[in-house]
Amino acid sequence: METNEPLVRVRNLKKHFPIRRGIVFERTVGIVQAVDGVSYDIYRGETLGLVGESGCGKSTIGRTMLGLYPPTAGSVNIAGIEVTTARGAQMRLLRRKAQMIFQDPFASLNPRWTVSAIVGEPLRIHNLEPDRQRRDERVKELLELVGLSGRHVNRFPHEFSGGQRQRIGIARALASNPDFIVCDEPIAALDVSIQAQVVNLLEDLQTQLGLTYLFIAHDLSMVRHICDRVAVMYLGGLVELAASDVLYEHPLHPYTQALLSAVPVADPKVARKRQRIVLQGDVPSPINPPPGCRFHTRCPIAQPHCAQVVPEWRQAQPDHWVACHEVEPKQGF
Amino acid sequence: MTTIEPPARIGLAGGDVEAPPLSPGQMAWRRFRRHKLAMANAVLLILLFVYSFGGAFVYSEAYANYNDTTKRLQPPSWEHPFGTDTIGRDILARTIYGGQISLLIGITAVLVQLVIGILIGALAGYYGGLLDSLLMRFTEAVLTIPGLFLLLIMAKYFTGKVPDITLLGRTYSGSVVVIVLIIGLTSWPRLARIVRAEFLALKENDFITAARATGTPNSQIIFRHILPNTVAPIVVTATLSVAGAIISEAYISFLGLGVQPPTATWGNMITGSTNYIEGAPWLWFFPGLLILLTVLSINFVGDGLRDALDPRSRPE
Amino acid sequence: MKQDPALLNVHDLQVRFHTPEGTIYAVNGISFHIAEGEAVAVVGESGSGKSVCMMSLLGLIPIPPGEIVSGTAVFLERDLLKLPEKELELVRGRDIGMIFQDPMTSLNPVLTLGRQLTEALVRHFNLTAEEARNRAIELLQLVGIPDAASRLGNYPHQFSGGMRQRVMIAMMLACNPKLLIADEPTTALDVTIQAQIVELVQEIRAKLRMSLIWITHDLGVVAGLADRVLVMYGGTIVEEADVESLYERPQHPYTLALLAALPRVHQRRQSRLKAIPGAPPHLILELTGCPFAPRCEFVRDRCWRERPLLQPVSPTQKTACFVNPHTGEERA
Ligand SMILES: Nc1ncnc2c1ncn2[C@@H]1O[C@H](COP(=O)(O)OP(=O)(O)O)[C@@H](O)[C@H]1O
Ligand SMILES: Nc1ncnc2c1ncn2[C@@H]1O[C@H](COP(=O)(O)OP(=O)(O)O)[C@@H](O)[C@H]1O
Ligand SMILES: [Mg+2]
Ligand SMILES: [Mg+2]
DSSP, X not given: OOOSOEEEEEEEEEEEEEEEEOSSSOEEEEEEEEEXXXXXXXXXXXXXXXXXXXXXXXXXXXXXXXTSSOOSEEEEEETTEXXXXXXXXXXXXXXXXXXXXXXXXXXXXXXXXXXXXXXXXXXXXXXXXXXXXXXXXXXXXXXXXXXXXXXGGGOXXXXXXXXXXXXXXXXXXXXXXXXXXXXXXXXXXXXXXXXXXHHXXXXXXXXXXXXXXXXXXXXXXXXXXXXXXXXXXXXXXXXXXXXXXXXXXXXXXXXXXXXXXXXXXXXXXXXXXXXXXXXXXXXXXXXXXXXXXXTTTTOTTOOGGGGTSOOOOEEEETTEEEOOTTOOOOTTO | OOSXXXXXXSOBTTOOOOOOOOOHHHHHHHHHHHOHHXXXXXXXXXXXXXXXXXXXXXXXXXXXXXXXXXXTTOOSOSSSTTOBOTTSOBHHHHHHHHHHHHHHHHHHHHHHHHHHHXXXXXXXXXXXXXXXXXXXXXXXXXXXXXXXXXXXXXXXXXXXXXXXXXXXXXXXXXXXXXXXXHHHHHHHHHHHHHHHHHHHHHTTSHHHXXXXXXXXXXXXXXXXXXXXXXXXXXXXXXXXXXXXXXXXXHHHHHTTOSSOTTSOOHHHHHHTTGGGTTTOTHHHHHHHHHHHHHHHHHHHHHHHHHHHTOTTSXXX | OOSSOEEEEEEEEEEEEEETTEEEEEEEEEEEXXXXXOEEEEEOOTTSSHHHHXXXXXXXXXXXXXXXXXXXXXXXXXXGGGSOHHHHHHXXXXXXXXXXXXXXGGSOTTSOHHHHHHHXXXXXXXXXXXXXXXXXXXXXXXXXXXXXXXXXXXXGXXXXXXXHHHHHHHHHHTTOOXXXXXXXXXXXSOHHXXXXXXXXXXXXHXXXXXXXXXXXXXXXXXXXXXXXXXXXXXXXXXXXXXXXXXXHSOOSHHHHHHHHTSOOTTSOOOSOOOOXXXXXXXXXXXXXXXXXXXXXXXXXXXXXXXXXXXXXXXXXXXEOOSEETTTTEEOO
């Protein structure tokens, strides 16, 4: 399924949010370093998972990648388009080729619009089906593609359940025939028995349409299931990236290890035997992140130099990236 | 027909009932129609318009301004059903012609308020940052100047500078236009602040991010996505403002700066009756009743409109 | 496990809400018991009636619109559902502790933490201010809040989500209750913080021999935490089992389907998840059959007409289903 050609290339991406105070004369009283220098590729046809605790900057990465926030530094290239500098026709092409699916099925659909207007919006904006009737036909097709009835076009979002609304959001994202979709926690707000439906749908659509996903989540079991490779994020930076089975079976970074050991396992036998690494304390604030390695304040294996030197983002093993001083590269590599 | 109890016995979320064959507009109309009070008041509002504009076919404007000093302050009678005023003019005829002006002032002043208030509130709320700071400081400045004071200055300044206009075969003195502009130009700040607050909250919704990710232009995001979600507070503010505008006109007229005599308005008819509140109650009762009916009916219609435009409210 | 005397015994609890949209049949005849020192998990999707069930025991649902149609809940030989409000308040403060998903709703935002903690201690145990303060510091240390003495002066918003949940646990512990009801206390927290809280509750429970009812929608959390599990669906208990049997051999089609739909973090990628079709029920009609019937792959004609009751299928397991999902045959 995956080739070696990156569809998306992110280099040293930074997004800082200034915190402003004051009414007429605003001054900056602090800076949230929401994303602070991340680099990775996403290959055509693959699903890259992005996991980390809430507030670590996952959504900010997704939005900055799509040019919805101007980046503070770095570059993002999607299918040959340089997102950070794209204008005019290039930007319009990007808006068609890259789309987004959201977490909250209630906030992500305009409550005053009918399903037909919502799903038809990308078609209208990009003038893909200028004819009104053809557009309605296409909307029906899209709804059926995501498992809803085409008869529902005149309904409003509030008439649907959470899972159905999420399908409407997916239909909208598919309308402009995108290559790349950022899925920002698309199942986190759904009932347990509905999550599998939506995940299966996303997988089917990927096979059918050759889509590439960035799948943001905090449910690590689902990430393992759906993703080819997984990136782990902590406080604005990536700490590890590897093929999912490698990451789950041989995590290198102490944060990844702790995160995986904290995942509840739906099997009492495994759960009892498991050795848990319970991290102490809370995630520090991204306003004044710790110097050196950002994880050193909670790290079980931290050394004195971890508090001073920022670890380099490197391949500890082929295609296994990690940012940690204490992880040795494999012999001979 | 089958022995199986239909599954509908267990209500399913978003049940697969047949899609309603109605368009959103039809649904809105249906919701409005079921709102009994709003429907009744819509009819009343139409009657008030018919009264003011249709009445002109029964009584001429000259008759409304004709004064017969021998018939001053007559109580209601067959000849003058609403009585006569201090200089012997027929009050019924004057409420008809006064109504034309009061209704026009009330509605157009609110339209001016809506245009400015929505524009400024939307731009400030949506774009934020420096533009927001500037627009909001300006709004607050307008808000802190006492409204009446501003009205008076503007009334003094504009009077005589705006030519008369002719509409539907009737000539309106320039002062009517001035009043409309003045009221419109002074009443928008409250609406602007309400609209801005709504925009600030609504623009954080994911459906706005989705629209931006699709490349929807800002103008469409503002007017098609966000604005329809703010109708409830806008309708409430606007309907209350119609009453305010009609009454503001009365204030200005009272101070002698509004619509000039002999042209009647409901407002100046009431202010002209202040010395006869007990002696000749018909002087203020009829224009007062008409203002009250207009204000109430507009508020109820606004209420119905707000529900009708909300797809979430049920057509029950 | 069975010999332990029951601390709480709930029988045929039915709760409804009368709303403008119609009656909501939130809890439809639930019976269960908790033994002393036992940890029971209540698992179900949102809207399955978990919270309403527990809250109605403590008199915490608004009446109206709520109505407790029937049921008894015997706790220490007294029926909670018949206790006058005054006495129920005492039970809530002293014998049964509760923690919720959003601790902010149960902490007063304008009072310092110290004030809220000591007030409870002074009220329930007649301690002096000085004693209460020392006890409060002790409790905060017990739940792992660093620098406890100086944090007594802080307001709730100055704590992170995980810290607030610890504070809630400390407040609850202040009264040394016999039973702790935790309503999705970790749902809003990250997995690493969830692990901390779960560990903390386990520790405290072992130390104080407290019974525990842990409400959650996450079958994962349950496995490492509970002795026994109640699975709820559509306002009913569809399965009750000790934790090993439940995961090894679920006896209700819903539990079976739910476990099958779950991806496993310690297993390599399977081909496809086995999704459950349809959506959970709106409880707007009185149940005439099995609430899971519309989504069940083993559904029979009688499932629509007749409500299956919770029946034992083994010494450790009960299920409310006419069909054995492993054989596909109707149960005797
Ligand atoms: N628009 C914004 N302005 C200021 N700060 C923001 C903004 N968006 C996100 N942040 C901050 O950036 C950090 C990362 O947020 P986010 O990307 O939403 O995290 P995640 O999606 O991983 O939960 C958080 O500390 C958040 O408060
Ligand atoms: N105060 C209330 N008024 C009306 N309905 C309620 C109220 N509280 C709960 N419900 C309804 O009762 C049902 C069960 O709710 P709940 O016990 O909160 O579910 P859970 O905790 O399992 O997510 C839901 O359908 C919910 O809408
Ligand atoms: Mg996020
Ligand atoms: Mg609940």
